[in-house]
Amino acid sequence: MSPLLNVADVSLKIGENLILENISFRIGAGQITTLIGPNGAGKTSLIRIILGLQRATAGTVSILPRTRIGYMPQKLVIDPSLPLSVRAFLKLADRNHANTTAALERVGVPHLFDSPMAHLSGGETQRVLLARALLRKPHLLVLDEPVQGVDVNGQEALYKLIGQIRDTTGCSILMVSHDLHLVMAATDQVLCINQHLCCHGTPEVVSADPIYRELFGARTALYTHHHDHEHDLHGGVAHQHEDCNHG
Amino acid sequence: MGEFLIYALLAGLGVAVIAGPLGAFVVWRRMAYFGDTLAHSALLGISLSLWLSITPGVAVALTCVLIAVGLFVLQHRQTLATDTLLGILSHSSLALGVIAIYLIPNANMNLESILFGDLLTVSGADLITIWAVGLGVLLVLIRLWRPLLAITVHQDLAQVEGTPVAAVKAVLMLSLALVIAIAMKVVGVLLITALLIIPAATARHFVRSAEAMALLASALGCLAVAAGLMLSLFADTPAGPSIVLCAGVLFVVSQIVSKARP
Numbered sequence: 460m461s462p463l464l465n466v467a468d469v470s471l472k473i474g475e476n477l478i479l480e481n482i483s484f485r486i487g488a489g490q491i492t493t494l495i496g497p498n499g500a501g502k503t504s505l506i507r508i509i510l511g512l513q514r515a516t517a518g519t520v521s522i523l524p525r526t527r528i529g530y531m532p533q534k535l536v537i538d539p540s541l542p543l544s545v546r547a548f549l550k551l552a553d554r555n556h557a558n559t560t561a562a563l564e565r566v567g568v569p570h571l572f573d574s575p576m577a578h579l580s581g582g583e584t585q586r587v588l589l590a591r592a593l594l595r596k597p598h599l600l601v602l603d604e605p606v607q608g609v610d611v612n613g614q615e616a617l618y619k620l621i622g623q624i625r626d627t628t629g630c631s632i633l634m635v636s637h638d639l640h641l642v643m644a645a646t647d648q649v650l651c652i653n654q655h656l657c658c659h660g661t662p663e664v665v666s667a668d669p670i671y672r673e674l675f676g677a678r679t680a681l682y683t684h685h686h687d688h689e690h691d692l693h694g695g696v697a698h699q700h701e702d703c704n705h706g
Numbered sequence: 707m708g709e710f711l712i713y714a715l716l717a718g719l720g721v722a723v724i725a726g727p728l729g730a731f732v733v734w735r736r737m738a739y740f741g742d743t744l745a746h747s748a749l750l751g752i753s754l755s756l757w758l759s760i761t762p763g764v765a766v767a768l769t770c771v772l773i774a775v776g777l778f779v780l781q782h783r784q785t786l787a788t789d790t791l792l793g794i795l796s797h798s799s800l801a802l803g804v805i806a807i808y809l810i811p812n813a814n815m816n817l818e819s820i821l822f823g824d825l826l827t828v829s830g831a832d833l834i835t836i837w838a839v840g841l842g843v844l845l846v847l848i849r850l851w852r853p854l855l856a857i858t859v860h861q862d863l864a865q866v867e868g869t870p871v872a873a874v875k876a877v878l879m880l881s882l883a884l885v886i887a888i889a890m891k892v893v894g895v896l897l898i899t900a901l902l903i904i905p906a907a908t909a910r911h912f913v914r915s916a917e918a919m920a921l922l923a924s925a926l927g928c929l930a931v932a933a934g935l936m937l938s939l940f941a942d943t944p945a946g947p948s949i950v951l952c953a954g955v956l957f958v959v960s961q962i963v964s965k966a967r968p
Contacts, residue, residue, distance in 0.1 A: 510866050530866040537859055540907070541734040542914050551856045552867055575914065595867065 462487050463526060463599055463631050464509065469518035471504055478504050480655040481518070486599070486648075491625055491632045493642050496652040497674060502635045503533060505652065506603050509633070522599070529597030531588045533604045533635075535576075543576045545587050552594040562590040566620060581608030585617060593624070600624070602634035606641075618645055710826055711939070717828040717836050718931035718949060721889045721901065724840040726924025727847050728885055729902035730909075730916070731878060734858050738903050739789055740777075743796035745886050745898040747773040749803030752820055752890075756810050763835060763887045770883030773799060800895075823894035823946030825935075836888045843881045850877060855916055892931075893946040904953040905930065911964035926956055 462485035471479040479501045486492050496502050507513040509520055510530055522528075537543060549559040563569050566586040571579065579587060585605060592600055605621065606614040622645045625632050636642045649665040651657045651674065658668040665671050732741050751766035758765070773795055780791045807815055816824070828836075847854065853874045856864035865871045889898045909922035934949030941948075 507862075510862075512862050512865060528866060530863060532860060532863050535860060538734050538736065540910055541858065542910070542916060542919055543859065544915065547855075547915060548859065551852060551859060551864070554852075591863070 463523050465521045467519050469515045472516045482656050484650055486631050488631055489629050490647045492648045493646040494635045494650050500653045526598045527595050529592030529595040529600045531592045531602045531605055537576055545571050545574050548576050549591055552591045562593045566590045582613040585609055597630050600630050600632045604635050614641055713828045713833055714825045715935055717833050718892050719928050720836040720840045721892045722927030722931045723924050724844050724885055725901050725927050727920035729906040730920045730923055732902050733906045738899055739792045741899045741902055743792045744770045745895045746796045747799040748886050748890055748895045750799045753803055753806035766887040767883045774879050821894045821896050823892050825892050825945035832891055839884050839888045843884055897946055897950045900950045904957050908957045908960045911960055
């Protein structure tokens with residue numbers, strides 16, 4: 460079976476700056492792929508090329524025909540002069556009332572339906588963005604730093620939700636992240652890029668790779684410890700992670 | 707009450723109605739300076755229409771499009787900030803427009819009426835043009851409301867969802883050019899942006915949806931037109947600036963009222 464997404468030898472050059480160099484990878488149906496890399500590694504550029512928002516200087520991106528893509532952008536900055544409720548925001552993607560309420564329920568924040576977008580917390584904004592991406596009934600969900608601006612507890616819950624969405628809808632997920640240990644436990648394939656593709660494979664393979672360790676340091680080694688309980692205090696969570704990282 | 711006054715009122719209301727929703731987009735998209743630049747270039751359009759003997763409205767719309775294309779080209783060279791580029795385009799085209807008008811032999815053109823409007827000399831033909839263009843643009847905005855709002859909220863997201871971003875932006879720009887062309891007679895090229903942004907900014911405090919803001923902006927614009935004309939009539943002040951002043955007063959009042967509310 461041909462992959463849902465096939466990225467072949469993609470390079471991007473802006474002026475004299477080489478942003479991406481010969482990146483190739485594939486995403487199969489139902490797979491969760493995580494793109495990691497240091498700041499300025501070209502993660503967002505790669506995402507934009509895949510989404511068709513930017514043209515690659517060289518290489519090709521092929522996506523199976525009739526693939527619907529849901530996109531969750533890294534940032535949502537709405538001018539404060541624009542009054543917009545969550546309902547109105549979701550209506551931009553789908554006018555059907557039943558669909559928008561269902562999407563908001565799916566991401567666990569149905570009570571926010573009539574709230575102004577400007578009043579949402581970081582975590583709430585990310586969930587509403589995710590709801591909008593889901594309204595497309597996507598085959599491929601592209602998430603650019605989905606837990607940005609979310610506190611540690613919220614991050615874990617959000618990754619859990621993303622995993623559940625894959626399990627129930629069967630969609631493929633491509634997400635950008637730089638908080639490694641939380642995300643890697645719920646990922647099928649990790650792509651570590653820094654202009655070029657440094658290393659890739661299962662989380663276990665990548666975290667053992669010397670290049671990966673050099674880029675991110677030993678502290679960010681794979682976190683496989685499974686939480687079977689919820690945390691409610693930041694300090695407690697941070698402490699536990701510390702233990703696990705070095706375990 | 708003279709016929710000229712009814713014409714003036716209807717012309718002003720026609721522009722205020724369309725300036726509401728369009729002005730809301732100018733505010734949301736932070737296009738105030740862009741609007742100003744287009745309005746200033748409209749003066750160049752007027753002189754162009756005299757040189758080439760074509761309809762002023764067409765010439766103004768044409769010049770606005772040219773300026774917008776010029777800005778687009780300059781922006782892609784990416785050395786100077788957009789507001790610097792706008793400042794250059796805006797003031798050079800204003801200067802060129804003024805000089806061109808002076809250079810036209812027996813132009814019989816009153817510069818002041820172009821700069822500040824000449825509402826009290828609106829003719830029946832002007833009135834028809836204003837309402838035809840105004841309603842036309844209004845219909846287009848209503849038809850394209852969702853994509854327009856989508857690209858305003860998040861352009862990339864809208865594009866991934868299939869909104870034809872470039873086309874929608876072009877329509878918005880063209881609408882702005884057309885409304886500037888019809889608003890010139892009412893408030894003049896120097897004050898057009900005020901009529902677009904002040905009612906929309908005033909409406910912001912009292913609404914919870916984009917649609918309500920556009921509607922309220924139209925209503926406040928109409929109120930400013932009516933009040934401005936009254937002021938002009940009783941205090942013998944120029945009509946265009948009187949309308950803008952009334953809009954400004956409404957804005958100040960709205961600030962005080964919204965502060966007073968808990």
